[in-house]
Amino acid sequence: MAIVLFxxxxxxxxxxxxxxxxxxxxxxxxxxxxLAALATAGGILWSV
Known part of the structure; x- marks a missing residue:
C-alpha cells in the first residue's frame, strides 16, 4: 500500500x-x- 501512495x-x-x-x-x-503531501505522509506512515 505504501508504494501505491508514493x-x-x-x-x-x-x-x-x-x-x-x-x-x-x-x-x-x-x-x-x-494532496501530494498527504499521499507522501501516508506512504511514510504506512511503511513504518
Missing part, C-alpha cells in the same frame, strides 16, 4: 509542476500540493 504522490507532484507551468490559480496549485 506513486499517487509522484503523479500529484507532476500535476503541481504542470499547473505551475500552465499558470493555474494558486488555489488549485495549493490543493494538489496538499
Amino acid at each position: 506513486l499517487v504522490a509522484g503523479f500529484l507532484v507532476g500535476g503541481v509542476i504542470q499547473l505551475v507551468r500552465s499558470g493555474a490559480t494558486k488555489f488549485s496549485i495549493g490543493l494538489v500540493g496538499v
Whole structure:
C-alpha cells in the first residue's frame, strides 16, 4: 500500500509542476500540493 501512495504522490507532484507551468490559480496549485503531501505522509506512515 505504501508504494501505491508514493506513486499517487509522484503523479500529484507532476500535476503541481504542470499547473505551475500552465499558470493555474494558486488555489488549485495549493490543493494538489496538499494532496501530494498527504499521499507522501501516508506512504511514510504506512511503511513504518
